[in-house]
Amino acid sequence: MDVIKQVLNFGAGPAKLPPSVMLEAQKEFIDYKGLGISILEMSHRSSDFTKILNNTEICMRELLNIPDNYKVLFLQGGGSGQFSAVPLNLIGLKEGKCADYIVTGAWSAKAAKEAEKYGKVNIVHPKLTSYTEIPDPNSWNLNPDASYVYYCANETVHGVEFQDVPDVKGTVLVCDMSSNFLSRPIDISKFGLIFAGAQKNVGCAGVTIVIIREDLLGFTLKECPTILDYKIQAGNGSLYNTPPCFRIRGREMFVLSHSRQSLYSFATGCF
Numbered sequence: 477m478d479v480i481k482q483v484l485n486f487g488a489g490p491a492k493l494p495p496s497v498m499l500e501a502q503k504e505f506i507d508y509k510g511l512g513i514s515i516l517e518m519s520h521r522s523s524d525f526t527k528i529l530n531n532t533e534i535c536m537r538e539l540l541n542i543p544d545n546y547k548v549l550f551l552q553g554g555g556s557g558q559f560s561a562v563p564l565n566l567i568g569l570k571e572g573k574c575a576d577y578i579v580t581g582a583w584s585a586k587a588a589k590e591a592e593k594y595g596k597v598n599i600v601h602p603k604l605t606s607y608t609e610i611p612d613p614n615s616w617n618l619n620p621d622a623s624y625v626y627y628c629a630n631e632t633v634h635g636v637e638f639q640d641v642p643d644v645k646g647t648v649l650v651c652d653m654s655s656n657f658l659s660r661p662i663d664i665s666k667f668g669l670i671f672a673g674a675q676k677n678v679g680c681a682g683v684t685i686v687i688i689r690e691d692l693l694g695f696t697l698k699e700c701p702t703i704l705d706y707k708i709q710a711g712n713g714s715l716y717n718t719p720p721c722f723r724i725r726g727r728e729m730f731v732l733s734h735s736r737q738s739l740y741s742f743a744t745g746c747f
Contacts, residue, residue, distance in 0.1 A: 515722050542664050549686040550714040555654045558671045559590040564700035567595040569623035576600045576622040581607040581631025607634035624648040630656040641666050682723035
């Protein structure tokens with residue numbers, strides 16, 4: 477067989493995948509585990525896909541030490557879909573329908589703009605003229621009546637990354653971790669909700685993981701589309717609609733191909 481020349485890929489996402497994962501995906505594209513069916517053709521209601529979905533969640537829980545009172549959801553729509561889903565599900569946690577946003581780059585700015593459709597958005601710091609650093613937390617004006625505080629852990633467009641979890645004085649903390657998810661240990665219990673697209677660190681585009689504390693389910697605004705309702709998705713085991721089966725299997729293969737430490741090294745490029 478001719479050797480395929482691989483180019484170096486320094487893109488933020490879609491990012492490079494391990495060759496072992498791509499070769500395994502190639503096999504399963506035609507015949508999944510000798511069942512005579514492609515992973516692309518497999519029913520999401522089948523016992524075989526149920527095993528894939530369950531094992532992917534188990535792997536995620538073990539890697540991140542996710543507490544039992546958190547739900548793990550595998551959804552669609554990417555991070556941009558979550559810009560809408562987060563306020564639609566959480567801005568109603570308190571009567572004032574207000575949310576605090578820490579805007580440090582393009583992605584958090586887009587999220588804040590989207591949230592304005594569903595409630596009051598408070599940018600907690602003076603407006604930045606350029607996204608080159610994280611504003612001093614001492615300058616933040618956090619609203620004690622905010623339903624949640626939102627931030628993006630790593631702004632890939634502008635190269636600004638939080639090194640520590642913000643102290644938000646007990647308010648529900650929401651984080652977009654799309655670009656540094658699984659790159660380091662994190663304390664899930666500090667967050668009310670974390671979401672991350674797969675394509676930058678742990679798989680191919682098409683599946684978004686949401687980790688949400690159970691007590692935050694059920695506050696959805698009435699105008700929220702059913703497919704974005706976390707409580708409904710959790711109640712249906714991420715199977716309310718047909719999930720991206722192949723993408724979920726890709727995530728399972730990626731995580732299984734690494735130990736916890738090697739996964740962190742792969743995601744950060746430290747071999």
